Amino acid sequence: MNIANRKIQEKQEMSKKILNGARKIFLEKGYDQTSIRNIASEINYSPGTIYFYFKDKSEIFYELHREGFRLLLSKMEKNDSEQDPFERLKKNGQTYIEFAKEHKDYYNLMFIVEESKKEDRSEFNISKDAINHMKHTIEDCQKNGRLKQFDTDDFTFMMISVLHGICALFCKDRTNSFLNKTDEELMNSGYNCFVSLLGGA
Amino acid sequence: MNIANRKIQEKQEMSKKILNGARKIFLEKGYDQTSIRNIASEINYSPGTIYFYFKDKSEIFYELHREGFRLLLSKMEKNDSEQDPFERLKKNGQTYIEFAKEHKDYYNLMFIVEESKKEDRSEFNISKDAINHMKHTIEDCQKNGRLKQFDTDDFTFMMISVLHGICALFCKDRTNSFLNKTDEELMNSGYNCFVSLLGGA
DNA sequence: CAAAGATATTGAACACTGTTCAAAAAAACA
């Protein structure tokens, strides 16, 4: 059935069209300020049409949420070529921070929703992929004789906390108390501070 | 003018009444799910009355936001009696994490809004008070010969990032990837992990 | 005490929101 195939494709294209319109508004205005009517008029369709392709507003949002994590993961995977696991770990941290700087809007979308609300959405394990990528790098470090005094999960959680903390404070503009430096400098030197703590470990 | 004084007091009491109703709903349901009409009916007044005491919804929210930071700061100040600055720093971190565990709802309220939106609201420097309290403890450590290799601001930012990262991941239920431990354990052992990194510094 | 003034409270109204759904339009099939 050729027509059936085309129909499937058309449906995917329409979904993409909606997602493109939604991405523009979500990233520009954030979750609350994005309305179905805004998205619909952005792509010149009526509001009702959106609901033919997506269950509700949050389903559109979750798609973009996944997109953000995929983008982050793909950036981190570019560091896989680095042979030394400890160097790779450091680079992964840097990449994480660079992602948040480049995609502040995505980052805010990625962390405004509680994970609990997604238990039913298996797709949401995408965030776990990023965490596991980090965890494996840390395991490699430990195989290589570094960070051996730490429990892998504990250290992974702590490392991700540092990175998320740095990025979350930046993305929510909570850096006002540190006026001597630009956000850029603060994030970098803050992370370097952490890295130098790892120096001997 | 006795009556004028009473009027002022009555106005304050009404404000508190509104805040009490608002607190209940905000902490229970979060920002979005809290409506002016909900707050009004909680205290048996009409919606319009709220606007006689508060400019808008966000002004009520900001008051509760401040409340959260005051509560956090007061908890940290209880550690001031600790003489050894490094011990004090460690305790402050623990206190921060305990606050988030005890007041998950407050913590979520305290960090959902971008700081930039509050430039006009001088009251919002309350969050800076908590940061400065941390910074002073770190300065004391440095006077005492510890952490001397670090720039004070950099280290403060990094330390707060760790704490905020741990708490933010917990409060948004992003701990699913670490199933071996309860949230409680994960936060504690994650923080201990960081503290042991500080061991030699 | 009664009238005038200030202060506080109300609830209807406005423009918006997410979502549903009968009706209309378009496309596919026979």
Place this chain on the structure above:
DNA sequence: TGTTTTTTTGAACAGTGTTCAATATCTTTG
């Protein structure tokens, strides 16, 4: 061609924050 399926529409519903004329309640004045 007509019939059936798929897609699109926009009105409708119940909710939102906010405003504001009208009302009610207090306070001061004559």
